[in-house]
Amino acid sequence: MNIQKIAELAGVSVATVSRVFNHPEKVLPETRERIIAVMEEHNFTPNWFARGLTIGTSKTIALLVPAIVSNLYQNIISGVETVAGNKGYAVIFGQTRGDWETEYNFLKLMKDRKVDGVIHVGPRFVQGSSLESLSLDMPCVHIGRSENCDCKVHCYFDTDKAAHRLLHHLTELGNRSFSLIYDSKQDGEIAVAFENALQTLSPKSGEKNHFKSYEAEDSTEGGYLALQRIIKQDSLPDVLLTGGDLQAIGALKAARDSELRIPEDLALASFNDSPVCSVVSPALTCVEMPAAKLGMTAARLLFDSIENDDEESDYSQELILQPKLKIRESCGNKTDIFELFD
Numbered sequence: 001m002n003i004q005k006i007a008e009l010a011g012v013s014v015a016t017v018s019r020v021f022n023h024p025e026k027v028l029p030e031t032r033e034r035i036i037a038v039m040e041e042h043n044f045t046p047n048w049f050a051r052g053l054t055i056g057t058s059k060t061i062a063l064l065v066p067a068i069v070s071n072l073y074q075n076i077i078s079g080v081e082t083v084a085g086n087k088g089y090a091v092i093f094g095q096t097r098g099d100w101e102t103e104y105n106f107l108k109l110m111k112d113r114k115v116d117g118v119i120h121v122g123p124r125f126v127q128g129s130s131l132e133s134l135s136l137d138m139p140c141v142h143i144g145r146s147e148n149c150d151c152k153v154h155c156y157f158d159t160d161k162a163a164h165r166l167l168h169h170l171t172e173l174g175n176r177s178f179s180l181i182y183d184s185k186q187d188g189e190i191a192v193a194f195e196n197a198l199q200t201l202s203p204k205s206g207e208k209n210h211f212k213s214y215e216a217e218d219s220t221e222g223g224y225l226a227l228q229r230i231i232k233q234d235s236l237p238d239v240l241l242t243g244g245d246l247q248a249i250g251a252l253k254a255a256r257d258s259e260l261r262i263p264e265d266l267a268l269a270s271f272n273d274s275p276v277c278s279v280v281s282p283a284l285t286c287v288e289m290p291a292a293k294l295g296m297t298a299a300r301l302l303f304d305s306i307e308n309d310d311e312e313s314d315y316s317q318e319l320i321l322q323p324k325l326k327i328r329e330s331c332g333n334k335t336d337i338f339e340l341f342d
Helices: 003-010 014-022 029-041 048-055 071-086 100-112 128-134 159-172 188-199 220-233 245-257 291-307
Strands: 060-065 090-095 118-121 140-143 153-157 177-182 210-215 239-242 267-270 285-288 317-321 324-327
Touching: 003 014, 003 029, 014 029, 060 071, 060 100, 060 291, 071 090, 071 118, 071 245, 071 291, 090 100, 100 118, 118 291, 140 291, 153 159, 153 291, 159 188, 159 267, 159 285, 159 324, 177 188, 177 220, 177 245, 188 210, 210 220, 220 239, 220 245, 239 245, 245 267, 291 317
Parallel strands: 060 090, 060 118, 118 140, 140 153, 153 317, 177 210, 177 239, 239 267, 267 285
Antiparallel strands: 285 324
């Protein structure tokens, strides 16, 4: 049973059946009731993707993220779902784990299923000949910065300014050496932002700041193992920075297991905040990313493109959201106020 057969049995056009699905108020009550009766008699439920071929919209969008375990990505997903739900759209998720082939295959599947648009989260998008051969040809929004991205609409956090604010605070506390634990598949721009920021924050004494980075999985285990490796192989920095809150929690445990005091022996700060960061001991100094707001912003931009698909097709847009520095105890802050905001 399909929509064409329902239309035939009800004695109406396929377009009229489609209007019952999408705009029932535009169909005469007696016609609408006759179509619904036929559907109930034959236990017909519309296939939403097949329906999209008929009416020109599947009422679905695709959301491609590097991982779903991160609090940051979970909040982005929540923001996208909020806007999509209010629009009457469903969201299909894909998780790439930083793998280009997975990314390409997911996008190809979404193209075949006629989704109405794509939101891609991460530092990169399918590039070069892969994207050209795919010919995505649908509205897309990229959350992140990429020089070689087929999307014309971008939104992202100002990681450069956030890194500068955090490092300025840490250097004001007298710290000069910094090590960063980060996931290169998704946090590459954070490493660059930290390195660039330190070059502009030279101490007045003329003493140089030192920076070193270590790749690690974005997880508590990744943070734990990375700090253990630093302890065994290198001299401790003044400050350990992490690309995510999970890595910071893992590093905190590694420090305790190695009898290192935070922040007396090693200051600790994270480039992402989550509810747990304020309740661990010591409470973690973090850069708070307005992730849910970013997800909502991306979704609104996508629906603007979907609803105006035939207008200004070459229109480009870029929106930048500002993170917030939350100063707590793990960085060595001595202020009596429990939590400071910059």
